[in-house]
Amino acid sequence: MVNFNGTLHDSSSQLLSIENRGYAYGDALFETIKVVHGKILFWEDHYFRLMASMRILRMEIPMNFTMEFIESEILRTVEANQLLKATARVRMNVHRVEGGKYTPTSNNVAYNILTEQMDSDFYILNTEQYTVELFKDFYVAPGLLSTLKSNNKSINILGGIFAKENNFENCLLLNTDKTVVEALNGNLFLVKDRVIKTPPLSEGCLKGVMRTQIMELIEKLEGYTLEESPISPFELQKADELFITNCIVGIQPITNYRKKEFTRDVSKQLIERLNTKIRLS
The missing domain is CATH 3.20.10.10 (D-amino Acid Aminotransferase, subunit A, domain 2)
Structure with missing residues (x-):
């Protein structure tokens, strides 16, 4: 299940158009987050980095983009993928909405959240050659x-x-x-x-x-x-x-x-x- 602007979908294949600014111009940000049994690790740091990054890129931060709202959206997506009792890798993408070429017609944003299961709950030191x-x-x-x-x-x-x-x-x-x-x-x-x-x-x-x-x-x-x-x-x-x-x-x-x-x-x-x-x- 994929969370696209707050709505859960079975697949992401039909959600993004070729005019999406993240695809067309790289006009997007993302956070890669580890969620362990329903707990988002270092969530405050992730949230404030995302907000600061959006400001730097002159994206309009929606009024509902509070720490509590985005946390609930992430956990809702994790739950929809039956990963609340497991460890998940979550990627949250935020892109400017379609319109314009290099100069956007709007600074409003959309978002999507994807998850995948991970094997280990805690961090394990890799002892193999690297x-x-x-x-x-x-x-x-x-x-x-x-x-x-x-x-x-x-x-x-x-x-x-x-x-x-x-x-x-x-x-x-x-x-x-x-x-x-x-x-x-x-x-x-x-x-x-x-x-x-x-x-x-x-x-x-x-x-x-x-x-x-x-x-x-x-x-x-x-x-x-x-x-x-x-x-x-x-x-x-x-x-x-x-x-x-x-x-x-x-x-x-x-x-x-x-x-x-x-x-x-x-x-x-x-x-x-x-x-x-x-x-x-």
Whole structure:
């Protein structure tokens, strides 16, 4: 079942026209959310990021788009798909309504919500080999737009194709200053000695919900210092540990980059604390 503007439909196949602005111009935003047994994880962070992103894109926020309303719509969709007693991956898309070319005729929005079942309720540390490489065909232009979760994801798609063709699990993106920004599907953290670094938003990385959660956990991690600063490609092979964060997998350790193998010690500590935080919240 798909939720389209508050109405549940059996299929999404007949809901969007070819004039949809999300399809025609990438004039859309989305949130990818994990819902565990009817509980939306980190819902407040998702909601405020969506609202802030809509304002940046000059979308008209409907009066009924309260935190409570959207939460109820998500849970109604989860329930309609018989996933209230399971774990679901939810994607909420918000697009500007049809009309106009590059310049829209209206700033009003429509939305849709889709779900799919996931296997695990809590975050599990992946211990399999996970190799990454730099993607250098195209670069992220740092700015406010690059921090949004919008439908303009050409670089990520091309990076994904590059990774698939070359047998990598993921790629790391560079910005126009040639510093490392993030992975294709999440924020990047680097551990060297007792310092844990992640690029600041000014470098062009996504304003990740899980990034915020992990930074809060690192601040309380005894013996470690959190640092928001640019990461050069040369630092990658000198690091003790690299990991990627997003709301679906939690923490994904990188095991290999070129000839370097990395530990998973900090990743293990953080994922345990993350699961504890979820249980207690």
